[in-house]
Amino acid sequence: MTIKIVAAATAPQGYPPADAADIASTLVAPSNFLAQLGPEYYAALLDIATVQHFGKGDFVFRAGAPGSNVYFLRSGKVKIHQLSPLGREIILWFCFSGEIFGLAEVARGGGRVVNAQACEASEVLAVPQEKFRDFLERNPRLAMLSMQVLSSRLRVLGEMFVNLVADDVSTRVAKLILRLSARYGTRVGKEVFLNIPLTHQEIADMVGTSRQTVTSVLSSLKRQGVLSIDNRRIHIESEELLNELTHGS
Amino acid sequence: MTIKIVAAATAPQGYPPADAADIASTLVAPSNFLAQLGPEYYAALLDIATVQHFGKGDFVFRAGAPGSNVYFLRSGKVKIHQLSPLGREIILWFCFSGEIFGLAEVARGGGRVVNAQACEASEVLAVPQEKFRDFLERNPRLAMLSMQVLSSRLRVLGEMFVNLVADDVSTRVAKLILRLSARYGTRVGKEVFLNIPLTHQEIADMVGTSRQTVTSVLSSLKRQGVLSIDNRRIHIESEELLNELTHGS
DNA sequence: CAGCGTCTGTCGGCCAGCCGACATCGATCC
């Protein structure tokens, strides 16, 4: 074991803040658990899993329930959220096809602290806690993958937290849209289509504001020609402009 | 999709919100990584680690730097924080003796997104990324332990996020104090001593407010006889009262 | 001891954004 004294570091700081491209590169990869899985692992996973179906609005699990399963979303969309004491719904994130959820409480043991609710008809694989644990112990590579997923979540949540503290509402909305489009958007030339229907209320719940404020921020963005919205789906017309709104100013 | 603002309507149950005891039980255990390690693992860890020393204010690592090490705090106190674009410091958490930090970016790969800064003279074990990864792959139990740590962080951060969205400043401060005292406080009869010196600015940075507001909230709490502060160390005189302030009202 | 830097306490002006209230616009369902 080497002993090393590190000199006081009042080093020049000022690393550039993460921008959309950076976020995309680090976020897209680890989020899709099933896709990262080799076919042999996938088969093994199927062996210990149960297929379950949920309709729009159904809860996969609720806060307070024992966290007895890990879930993999095969199709559909699931919303992970928490209720504030006042009954306000706070959305932590959405899960899309291929993603894992419910992992944290299984690793930690203890009950759920969040709710998982299907936003549309969804098919999930449910794997009992102990089986999944065994599975990971036998396949260390998968344990690493799980850690990556947790780490990504942690990073995203940390970023959301910082945004919430530091930015005003319009900046938060802009950043949310950029984050979502980096992960789930389809890029067509300079434009980006975000094929996820979102109500103003949901955006408000993700960003920590009131519905009315979201309405006004969005109409301001439309007026500036930054984006348009069709049938609840956001269509970014000028990503550059949107980026400017989040960075400087 | 239905967004329920008031849960009481549809939710048949209504699980009680987590209180201090609950938080303590789930948080204390997994946070102290070194203590959970058996002696044989500890020795193995020492084999691949380098001991480093940092003085008060030194950075263990900064945001933007490559995340090349995992760290274990043997003694001292380290602050994990992020800088907002405006230069505001946002404290995500403190690490105390025995805890691991810098894990998330190593698992995920990519650079640091947070800063780790020693609050007092600290001694850490630094383990290079690849070695730690090997170590985990050879010791699946430790991989599980790491996942527990990440999961706990995720839970705490989620809770902080919800607090920030839902609660006003005085509630946030009260909850912060309860959280800290659940983990790090010494209970003497009905009173709790929190042996961690905290400036108002630091509290503000954890809770997302201004320093002035923290000052006034704290003096209000003192006036109510909830707590007293001696030399920057909080002393809770009536935990019950503090709990009431966070729950109902 | 003086001098200095950091932390605490307090006050008042000011404004972002919350909240209630309503009107409209589509869907969906008899």
Added chain:
DNA sequence: GGATCGATGTCGGCTGGCCGACAGACGCTG
């Protein structure tokens, strides 16, 4: 077709808490 229900827009009043400013207090250091 009407009726119902959720999502949008828009407006104004009200206020929590931010921010600048300044005055002690406390603990270092020379």
